[in-house]
Amino acid sequence: MVSVRSTTDWLYRYVVFPVGQMLIFIIGAGLVVSVLAYLLAFLFPEPRPNIILVDQINRQLPGMLIAGVSLGFVYAMIALGYTLVYGVLKFINFAHSEIFMFGSVIGFEVMRRLDDTGYMQGWNPILLVAFIVLWAMLLSGLLAVLIERIAYRPLRGAPRLVPLISAIGVSLFLTDAVRAFQAITRNEFNLTYPTIDLPWLKNPIPLAFGETTVNVRVTSIIIIVAAVLMLVAMNYFVNGTKLGKGIRAVSQDMSTASLMGINVNYMISLTFFVGGSFGGAAGALFGMNVGTVTPFVGFIPGIKAFTAAVLGGIGNVTGALLGGLALGMIESFLNGILVYFPALGQRYTDVFAFSVLILILIFRPSGLLGERVDEKV
Amino acid sequence: MTTLLELENVHTYYGHIHALKGVSLKVNQGEIVTLVGSNGAGKSTSLRTISGIVRARSGRIIFEGRDISTMRPHDVSALGIGHVPEGRRIFPLLTVRENIEIGAWNVTSRADISDRMEQMFVLFPRLKERLAQKGGTLSGGEQQMLAIARALMSAPRVLLLDEPSMGLAPVLVEGIFDIIQRINSEGTTVLLVEQNALMALEVAHRGYVLQTGSIALSDSAKALMNNEMVRKVYLGEN
Numbered sequence: 001m002v003s004v005r006s007t008t009d010w011l012y013r014y015v016v017f018p019v020g021q022m023l024i025f026i027i028g029a030g031l032v033v034s035v036l037a038y039l040l041a042f043l044f045p046e047p048r049p050n051i052i053l054v055d056q057i058n059r060q061l062p063g064m065l066i067a068g069v070s071l072g073f074v075y076a077m078i079a080l081g082y083t084l085v086y087g088v089l090k091f092i093n094f095a096h097s098e099i100f101m102f103g104s105v106i107g108f109e110v111m112r113r114l115d116d117t118g119y120m121q122g123w124n125p126i127l128l129v130a131f132i133v134l135w136a137m138l139l140s141g142l143l144a145v146l147i148e149r150i151a152y153r154p155l156r157g158a159p160r161l162v163p164l165i166s167a168i169g170v171s172l173f174l175t176d177a178v179r180a181f182q183a184i185t186r187n188e189f190n191l192t193y194p195t196i197d198l199p200w201l202k203n204p205i206p207l208a209f210g211e212t213t214v215n216v217r218v219t220s221i222i223i224i225v226a227a228v229l230m231l232v233a234m235n236y237f238v239n240g241t242k243l244g245k246g247i248r249a250v251s252q253d254m255s256t257a258s259l260m261g262i263n264v265n266y267m268i269s270l271t272f273f274v275g276g277s278f279g280g281a282a283g284a285l286f287g288m289n290v291g292t293v294t295p296f297v298g299f300i301p302g303i304k305a306f307t308a309a310v311l312g313g314i315g316n317v318t319g320a321l322l323g324g325l326a327l328g329m330i331e332s333f334l335n336g337i338l339v340y341f342p343a344l345g346q347r348y349t350d351v352f353a354f355s356v357l358i359l360i361l362i363f364r365p366s367g368l369l370g371e372r373v374d375e376k377v
Numbered sequence: 378m379t380t381l382l383e384l385e386n387v388h389t390y391y392g393h394i395h396a397l398k399g400v401s402l403k404v405n406q407g408e409i410v411t412l413v414g415s416n417g418a419g420k421s422t423s424l425r426t427i428s429g430i431v432r433a434r435s436g437r438i439i440f441e442g443r444d445i446s447t448m449r450p451h452d453v454s455a456l457g458i459g460h461v462p463e464g465r466r467i468f469p470l471l472t473v474r475e476n477i478e479i480g481a482w483n484v485t486s487r488a489d490i491s492d493r494m495e496q497m498f499v500l501f502p503r504l505k506e507r508l509a510q511k512g513g514t515l516s517g518g519e520q521q522m523l524a525i526a527r528a529l530m531s532a533p534r535v536l537l538l539d540e541p542s543m544g545l546a547p548v549l550v551e552g553i554f555d556i557i558q559r560i561n562s563e564g565t566t567v568l569l570v571e572q573n574a575l576m577a578l579e580v581a582h583r584g585y586v587l588q589t590g591s592i593a594l595s596d597s598a599k600a601l602m603n604n605e606m607v608r609k610v611y612l613g614e615n
């Protein structure tokens with residue numbers, strides 16, 4: 001039945017197009033940020049004695065780009081959760097940062113338990129990552145569904161600030177619940193992922209860019225590949241499946257969707273599951289990358305991913321991707337460059353990153369890709 | 378004649394607003410029944426109560442012998458009640474094709490879906506030319522066609538139509554009413570809400586006049602058209 005034409009059509013729609021879009025966003029964000037970096041080098045050629053900014057940028061550019069992309073994908077995956085839920089309920093799920101945290105803790109628990117069995121070191125690391133991420137997705141998705149059922153659904157008709165406060169409450173509750181659980185079961189809540197003893201995983205890959213070589217961490221590559229696969233799957237789910245169509249219908253007009261025979265509550269649960277599982281996957285990938293996580297690890301990435309979602313246009317799935325990549329790229333560049341300014345340093349990264357965002361939002365309040373400016377929370 | 382849908386003394390509230398004050402009406406198999414009345418009389422609320430979008434506080438809604446008054450909208454829809462809401466409510470960011478497909482949400486057979494879609498293109502050839510366009514970019518008349526097609530995709534036993542003529546040019550209104558008669562002659566029972574009482578009574582078999590939440594009059598469409606009060610208040614004669 002599947003004709004050649006419809007197969008190529010399908011490939012274009014669900015593989016070529018979304019991947020191309022990601023590439024364009026990466027190249028675009030990379031270009032904009034590079035131009036800004038060189039502008040800075042032009043304005044402050046020698047921020048410190050004997051430090052020529054242009055040379056530093058030339059040397060670090062490829063590394064900053066790769067780090068920006070992997071950070072950006074993590075933000076994008078979390079941002080999707082905010083944006084999907086906002087799409088259907090017009091509400092910011094502030095507990096989503098704790099879903100991310102939960103995913104990172106689940107990633108640790110699964111890997112730790114596997115390691116305790118003694119077999120983990122023999123596993124194929126790609127399979128291992130997939131196994132851990134799938135567990136994190138499943139449990140985080142279920143947690144998100146449970147949260148909606150208990151803390152948001154009973155408040156559906158209430159004024160908009162009420163579920164928002166409930167979400168903040170859930171967020172604090174989850175942090176403390178995980179902390180208590182870890183304190184009781186492990187006597188500590190700094191959770192360090194076991195490492196895999198493989199040279200090719202541990203040693204960075206040297207990539208030559210002209211005269212400079214960049215050491216690319218394998219985990220960065222794993223994050224990027226996993227994120228690309230998942231985002232392609234997400235695009236297919238939202239735009240290519242019946243359930244995705246149902247979610248879009250519910251997000252545009254809930255009561256009319258119910259007239260079509262769509263069980264709106266079911267679609268909302270599904271949305272929380274999908275958003276939660278992406279947040280959880282991001283958490284597990286993040287955990288494997290940084291090595292150590294805590295029950296408090298969700299707050300900052302959560303806020304940043306939320307910002308990314310708003311930057312891209314909240315409610316807009318493509319916007320979450322663009323916003324995440326833009327934010328990741330800005331942050332990575334600031335991280336690389338601010339060290340050369342004696343009065344500033346890396347810890348001002350967030351101040352600058354958020355200033356850029358505020359500037360963008362002043363000129364585009366509905367976000368980069370947002371079309372409608374509905375009432376905002 | 379078998380009764381398909383019946384409202385028995387239905388009361389509906391929005392908070393403290395008592396919108397339906399004991400509405401009773403009946404729709405028989407194969408009929409076009411119209412519900413006319415002025416702004417705020419409770420016409421849309423009657424349809425919304427049938428569909429379960431708002432819940433009746435008391436009274437019964439009987440569809441094919443069972444009380445559906447506490448059912449949720451998607452279950453009511455699955456029983457065979459199609460609803461074209463006031464203002465058409467097209468999904469603006471879904472394509473025309475997706476809007477039509479959404480109407481067949483509970484239809485599992487792909488063959489049925491494509492057959493019905495073909496039937497819709499016969500009824501509304503214009504939609505076929507617009508399949509890839511976003512619903513929000515259609516003209517008012519096209520949106521009305523799409524809203525009707527969308528509701529028909531589930532092959533409902535009864536179709537609830539809320540002011541299909543609203544905001545359309547007179548020529549288009551004629552066309553829509555022709556379509557309603559055609560849908561009915563092909564076997565679908567219709568409950569039609571209209572402010573355009575004259576047109577509605579012309580196509581309907583029977584009618585009810587709703588006044589501030591209660592049924593003021595009910596009769597055959599012909600009799601209502603000749604009723605002095607109806608002529609004065611709803612048909613705009615002096």
Ligand SMILES: Nc1ncnc2c1ncn2[C@@H]1O[C@H](COP(=O)(O)OP(=O)(O)OP(=O)(O)O)[C@@H](O)[C@H]1O
Pocket residue numbers: 391394396414415416417418419420421422423463572
């Ligand atoms: N969501 C709502 N909240 C509060 N009151 C409502 C709501 N919807 C309708 N009402 C009130 O209920 C009454 C009936 O409204 P309804 O929409 O059913 O009237 P209608 O006959 O359809 O009028 P129209 O011809 O203008 O569409 C009106 O007094 C209206 O103000």
Ligand SMILES: [Mg+2]
Pocket residue numbers: 420421422463
């Ligand atoms: Mg109305």
